[in-house]
Amino acid sequence: MNPTGFCYQRGKVVLEAKQVTKEYRLGQERVQALSSVDFAAGQGDFVVINGPSGSGKSTLLNLLSLIDRPTRGEVLLDGKPTSSLPEGRLADLRKTRIGLVFQSFNLVPVLSAWENAEYPLLLQRVPRSERRERLQAMLSAVGLQGLENRRPDELSGGQRQRVAIARALISEPMIILADEPTANLDSATGAQVMGLLRDLNEQHCVLFIVVTHDPAVTDYAERTINIRDGQLHAGDEHVATVTAS
């Protein structure tokens, strides 16, 4: 697969949640963060899950990104159930199929932009020459040429989020899940980052699921889902018209 030109076939359902419930213990009480949620998204979709704080959107994102397990129900990745998989297998799936973008970027502070983006490839034991080729293409695609050797504390918020996006996309995953990717950015930079995500979605046909409480982000969505009190409510289905670089 070409490092910059990888592209999945659109349409096939790759991520599903079936009757997913998530409960937490809070002292003696059990708190239900998600209640019997059903969700499905296809390859190449750009889905925005919108909801206020405490609505359960981050809980849903954690379950969909396989870093947490549902109390009940099932999350299916590429049609295969995941809730009973051992932790090591889930780590493998996260490594190869899923890319994550965090609200606070979550870059490793002692690594340069290049090394942060390189990390998933090292986990996959990609040969050095191929790593170099893919990284050059990816960092160029997210507009980080010339900044490769800078550490996170030498980059602006927008640049850090671009590194995080490059890190998420470098292993050519089927799905990218982004948790409030614009929350720590000013509106102009946030718009640039969302535009970049949208462009990458169109270019690579990767499924993007973006969780946010920022109404501006929904402008980029093909499909918007609202979440409130742990339950999903269908939102708008439309073709996004905003693109930016």
Add this chain to the structure above:
Amino acid sequence: MWLLLPLRNLLRSRRRTALSAAVIALGTAVALVVLGFVDASRALIQETTVQQFGNLQLAAPELWDDEGELADRLLTQDTASQARSLTAEQPGVTGVTTQLSFSGLISQRRSSQAVQAVGVEPENPVLSYEQLVVKGRDLQPDDQGAVLLGRTLADELGVEVGGFVNLTATTVDGAFNVLPLEVVGIYTFPTAQVEARQIFLPLAAAQILLGVEAVDRLVVSLERLELTVPVAASLRGTLGADGLGLEIRTWDELSPFYAQLSGFFDILFGLLIMAVFVLVFFILLQVLTLAFSERIREVGTLRALGTKQGQVMQLFVGEAAWLGLLGGAAGVAAGGLLAVAFNAAAIPWQPPGSLEPVTLAVRIGWPSIAVPLVVSTMSTVLSAVFPAFQAGRVSVVDALRVN
């Protein structure tokens, strides 16, 4: 990355890393200096022991087992000569001499002392007493009734060089015999027991006194101390094949004092190493637990990206290994400087059983570097295992929530 990331993380909190490395360096340096001192002292005692006994001795089993009559312990001239030839042919052997040892009573006027008399071949290539003689001279080939006394014994008897003593012993037939001997030299020896009780006389005089033409042992010197065991093994095969019925003892088997002291040094150093290990382990356990817990959100990120628990553990243990190596290397450097300083200061000390003070020496060789370095690194790595394990198995969601 698996080497680079731990190293970068280590340099992240420089003050904490410097303090941790200082603890490791201190432990390593102390262990290195003590081990260097033990090595130097052991070498000194080895040298003294070999000076006294040679590298190897060959004798009849009855002599080693202290069984039978005097006659049973003796080697005929033929046997001694044959064994001498076979031994001298062995690679690494630099000299062979014969001795005849026996107990006797030395007296001078009204004073007498029980002694261990050793009949030796004067100017033999194995055991030289010339450097030990502090008054008079060494035994010479044409000496007949001459004797070398230890300084302590000479003082006890009140005899000087040129004076005469009588040596009384039991002959091979069981009769008493007395031989007048002229004190031609007074020697000194690092070991008090030797200086007070051992006398040396020409082999011919000893044979006359005991009424025999035999010897009781062959003493062998080697090119290097390390050849002792292989040459002994080779000789056992050769002598066994020739049916001479001789048994071999190595220098360390001949000196119970060396074995005791060596054991004491081993225990001393073992305790010190254990103390260093425990000290480094518990201090580093505290430090690394804190350091790892501060990076728990980062662990969550790495785990979310697909890093496995074992790989997270590997990163943290790798960090401890770097710390151990850096601290250990600093400790080796500091210990080396301390050793140089000690050696330059030429501090006198008196080893156990020694009559004269010797200069305190710290010998730095590969074992005295490797052992403390390995122990401090191992200790640091082991101290990281539990906190690294804890960090690796933290829930990803919980770790990502940590601010």
